[in-house]
Structures are given as C-alpha cells and as structure tokens.
Amino acid sequence: MAYVEVENLWVVYGRTVAVRDLSFQIPKGEVFGFIGPNGAGKTTTIRVLATLLRPAFGTARIGDTDVMYAAQAIRRRIGFMPDTFGVYEELKVYEYLSFFAAAYEIEAAKRKSVIGDVLALTDLSEKSDTPVDALSRGMKQRLGLARILLHDPEFLLLDEPASGLDPRARIEIREILKELKNMGKTILISSHILHELAQVCTRIGIIEAGRMGVEGSLDEIYRRLQVTRNMDVRIVNLTDEMKEKIAKIPGVSSVEEKPDRLSIEVKQREVEAEDLLDALHALGARIQMFQPETTDMETVFMRLTEGKTA
C-alpha cells in the first residue's frame, strides 16, 4: 500500500508546463530519491506535496489525505526542507527550535525534551546557545533537519539537502538520513549527488522535462537499462586464446585490449567484480592489477536524461 501517491500531476506556470502527467508512489518507510536535471520539475513536485502549490490537474495524496483539500492536516504530517532556506538570524539555536515548536503547537511542557532530542539527533546539542547566524552552512542544514523533525512528521520532503556542502557536512547529513530511515520515516529526497542517493535511497525516480523517466529500485533500474560497468585488469600471461575465453564469460559484454591493461565491460548486476575475478582465476590468468570502476548512478542519469528542462 503506497503512503504517498501522485497521479497524473500537471503544474503550469503561465504558458510553461513545469510538471506534466507525473505519477509515482512511495510505500511507507521507503526513501525515494528524486533525480533530474535542473528545471526538470523536482522542486515543483515537492512544493505541491508541501501544500505550497496548487496543481493544475491531478491529485497528490499523503496517507490517503488529499494534499489540496486537507492542507492543514497535511502540514501536521510532513516536514519540508526547501533547497535554499533562510534562518532567523537574530535567534539562538534553541530559540529558533522553540519558535517552530510553538508554530507546530507542541505542548509547552514537552518542548524542552523534544528540542533536546532533535538537537541530539542532529548533533547540535552543544550549539543550542549559539546564534543561528554564527553556524556554518552544514550546521544550518542540520538545524533545518532538526526543525522538520520537531513535530515527529511521518513524511519528510527534502529538496537538495546536501547541495553546497563540503564532503564532511554531506556525510553527516547522509548519516542523519540513514538514522531517519531506520526510524521508519517515509522520505522523498531530491539531490544531484547521485552516489550518495544510491547509498540512502530504496527507490529512485528520474524526472526530466516534467515527466517521470524511470522509477523503481536501484537494482530494477540497472537491470532494465542494462547498465554496463568496466573492470580494468592487467594479466601477466595474457594470450589471444585467453582473451577469447574471457569474452565468453557469461555477463561480459566486450573485451578491449589497451596498451597496459584489458578493459572488460560487464553487465551491471549480472556479474559482480568478485565473480569475474574467480572466473579469470579459473582461466589460469595471473592477475597483476584488478580495478572495478565504481558503480555509477551518473551513467544511469546521463543515459536517461538529455538535460531538457520543463
């Protein structure tokens, strides 16, 4: 049973169609990665789900509640972090969270413990008395996450939460997301940092020019697209006969001899690196170097998108 359902969604700005006939579902507890080039319609879709935008056509439901007709109920159920957001810089961290705790009508008696919990989760406990404008960008991003967790929402909408952050801050955000995933939150996250999405997301949807290109789990997408992966191998006793045998290993698409190595192209998810290594050993190859290329969501992204905007 899907927790979030978007059906035939159309969003129009004047004469520009930002989202056209978009449909997807997110089961409860899943982390859905929303991928697409700039201007593809990701933010627009997220804003519809966040009750900030009315669609021209179609429906969006969160937990069987229509986003358009029960906006107030939806607002209590979601946590939304926009791609760029400001913070009230004259406030301290604790005051900022108290402000939003009051805005979400959390009982005054419970606020202290709730704020303490979200500060601990986002590792900002030591910064509770720090003015918000003194925080680094990464910390502000974590403060944003703390803010959206105050009212314990079931569904989190995160629009580019790691954009513009340094590697350490990105890893910290990723760890928090993993924690939230373990807590059973349903999350929709858009990002350009694809390999990080691959580590967190259980499903992804690739959107371009307002249309959903592909949607499914990572394995499904790799399989459906027959994404290949290169393994660079240096074999000391390489012969033409061995090369022909390597090309016949199941799952190997092609073998190309380069001046200092052999480049073996395998079908993603059909042959894992360790299987290929075993097969090469079985053929009697004496391996000096074995280097699988990293799994690349970028390849999937580039194959599925042309950089078109809505």
Place this chain on the structure above:
Amino acid sequence: MRILPQWSLPLLKKELVEQAVRKRTYAIRGVYAAALSVAFLMFFYSQYSSMSIENLEILGSGQFVFEFIVGLQFAGIFIFLPAMMCGALTLEKEHGSMAPLILTGMTPWQIINQKYLGRLVPMFSMLLLSLPLFAIAYAFGGISAGYLFGSAYLLLLACLEVGAASLMASAIASTTTTAFVLSYVLLLLCGMPIAIWEGSAGSDPFFVILIQTIPTIVFTAAFLGIARGCLLRNAFPRRRKSFLKAIFTQIDLVMNQANKYAWNVLLVRDRDTLPTDKPIEWRELTRKSLSKTRYLFRMLVAIELPILLITAFIFMESPFRRSMSEAVSALLFLLWPLAVLIISVNASGAFASERAGKTLDVLLVTPIPGREIIRQKMKPVWRLTLVLVIPFLTLFLVKAINEYGAGATWPTKGFSYKDPLAKAAEPMLYVMVSTAVVAIFLPMFSYVSLWIGLKARTRFRAILTTLTTIVVWCVLPILLVGVLTDFDMDRGSAGFLAVFSPLVIIPSIELDEFLVREEWVFVILTFLWHAGVFFYFRALCRFNADKYLGRVPYPFTGPRATIKPHLDM
C-alpha cells in the same frame, strides 16, 4: 567594435537590452506620455477655450504653454529619474553580480559611465515625447530661440544632475530601498537648474545661463566622482542586519551613557523569554530591534519631545501665542507624511522581507492559519501606530486647549461663549474629528500597504509601489476636481470627488474651519469612504491570506480540475 574594444560598451548594451525586454519600461513610458498629453490638453483647453481661432490675442501666447510643458518635464525628471537610477548598482550588489562585473576588464569609470548612460537613455526618450507639444507651443509664437535652447539645456542638465545624484546613492547604499530613499533626499541638492530656469524666464541670454549652471556641472561631476570612489569600496557591503545591529548597538551605548546622569532608571528590561503560543508575534516583538519596547519608547521621545518643546515655547511666548493653532497645524502637516511613511514602509515590508530572507516557505508549511500569520506579523505595525498616535493626540489637545482659551477673542464664529460647555464644544469637536481621521487613516494605510507588500516579490518593489499608490491616491481626485472644474462642471458636483482623496480632509480640518462652515456631509462621506477602504483591504488580506502568502488555502473549496491543461499536450 573589435578594433576599438573600449567603445564596445558591453554594460550599456546589456542595460538597454534589459530595459527593452521589460514590459514595465513601456508601461512607464505610456503612463508618462498619457499624463503629459492629458495635462497639456487640460492646460490648453483652460487657456484657449474662450478664444476663437481668429482672435489675434492667441498669437504670442505660446510661452505660457511652453513654460507649462517645461515645468511638467522638470517634475517628470524629479519624480521618475531617481526611481529609475537608484537600482543601477544596488541591484548588482543584491544579485551578487557586482564581483564578476568588477573582475571584467572594465575600469570603475567605464562601469559608472555605462550604468549612468544606460539609465539616462530611457529618461531622454521620455523627454523626447514632449517634442510635438513643444512644436505646438512654438507655433503660437512668443518663444525666443534662446529661451527654447536655454530651457532644453537646463532640462538636460537637470537630468544629468539628478541622475548623477541617484547613481551616487546607488553606489553608496547596499540595498535598493536605501538607495531609493537617499536618492530622493539628495534631490534637495539638485534644484538649481529649475531655479535658473524660473529666474531667467526667457530673458537671459544663453551664455549667461551657461555661466549660471557651472555649479550644477561641478555638482554633477562631484556626484559621479563620489560614485566612482564608492563603487569599489561599497561593492561588497556588510549585511543589512549587521549594519542595523551596529546602529542599535551605538544607540544603546549612548543611551546607557546618558542614563548614568538620570540615576540609572531602567523603564523596560529585556527579558530572555521563549515563545508560548504565538511564535511569530513573539519574534516580532522581542527579537527585532525596531519592535522592542525600549526602541519604540525612544522613537516616541524623539518625536514627542520636540513637539512638546515647540508648543511649550509658543505657549509661553505671548507674541507667538496667537499663531499657536497655525504652528500646531504646521507640525501636523509634517507629522502626517512621516507617520504614513513609517507605517507604510513597515507594513509593506513585513512579508517582503520574509520572502527576501527565504524564511517564508518554512513558515508556510507550519499549521498556523494564514490569517493568524498575518495577524501576528502585523502586531509590531500596530504597536508602531499606537506610538505615532500619541504625538497626534498631543497636538490635537494642544490646539484644542489653545482654541478654548482663545475662544472669546473669536466671537464671529457665532458661538456663545458664556457657557463654558458651549465654549468647549468646537475644540472638543475638533479633537474628536481629528482623532477619528487618525483612527481610520493610519490602519487604512497599513492594510493597503500590507496588501501591496503581500503581492510584491521584493521589498523594494513593495515599498515603491506602496508609496506611488498612496501619492496617486492622494493627488488624483484633486487633479480630477481641477479638470472637471476647468471643463465647466458644477464646482459642488466636481468637489464631491475630493472625498476620495485622503489628502483633502486634513487641511480642511486644520485650516478651513469646516466645523464652522458645517461641511458635515463632506466629512461623513470622507469617513465612510476611507473606513470602507480600510474594511475592504482588511477583509481582502484576511480572507485571501493563504493565497497571497503563497500556499494552498485551507479550507480549499474550489473545484478539482477535470480537464488536463491544453498546453503542449
């Protein structure tokens, strides 16, 4: 172009292209042309309607028409040019495009000159709109070639000077709003071309005008020089918050120092509170410098103290006492625009600043209802209004007391002053009516400003639109009364239109002694109209709060679309 790269003027080209693609450019030009033509036709009609075309009297009368057009053009330059020029550099700073601009091969002078020209060209195009009107005026005769060229030269010079002053403001300021205010303040230094034009009245030879305008040329050059100097120094200004914080820190220091001589009395102590159930109101009233009680108190003192001192001085000095009422009226005429300006800027900027700071979206996804967000957000504006009401009431009371005391000296008003109650009737009436004007007008202006601010995308646009709307609203009905009276409409019927202008009733109460003339119908209609405007905009803001703020309204009762958009299916 390639041979002489310094003449390629890329920034000027960009400025002109940007303005050419904006609909606003053509809208402003259209409005300017329409206003100029209508004003010209009105003047022309009032001058020549009684003359026949064969009448020789008409010959040589072109000078009046000419002077009227030149006067309008000066007004156009002073009204439009600062608004057009003030964003030339501040917009680059606000959009973060100043750094790439400076890092190009262009020198600061090239940037200044191209920006300057880029904003002057549209103004020149607006001035050219009056050429056909000049031709008509010239055809009537009475204008010497020297006067014609002298006036054109002075108009050009006024453009250059006002433009340079506004560009300087743009180079100094960090935001367009500040540059906008500063530009209009600097206009006080730019009145010389008009003074020379009015002084010469067509009689001075051209070379005399040339010599007289040397200070204006020097001023223009100085403004441009300062703009050049500030371009790099202020290219990356400190954030507005830090600037404001610094100002308030300095005020605190001075006040704390001064308080040592006043036995360290502390009227209001800042408390470290946390929000209870109205977080937006809490933040607005306790965390924003301008809304804090102690700063509001200081503002009250800054306005009220001079008023009390001036009135006390006049009260004590018997030679001035007779003109007490006039002095109080003069102070009220100063206080009204100040109060309207402060309230309008605050109300229109309330949400525009949230949008600019990108803090609105996160507020809108909370369950606080839209009208409650507006109510809490307007709390500091009401506080400010209350603070501003106090000087108004002071002045009303001072005038009433003075009139009560001086009542016996004005027996012509037809009141019997034997009975103290009867003697007090008129001053009391004055206080009541004046207080009612304040009670209706200030909230009305705040709601109109709030409505404009809710619809505007930037703080600058919100403030500019609000102030323009208020000025047009005040002036247009009065102009229409003038036009209709010129077109022989019955003065009483035409005067009815004055009810729609907020500007008419205030001088009417202060100077016209309407209470004596018993113009109650006019007063009641004015009150009804403005109270209606207040309630209309209040309802508009409250009932459409979610829509204006930019989120799905709740409860949403509209139908669901059943037909897919036909666009690009």
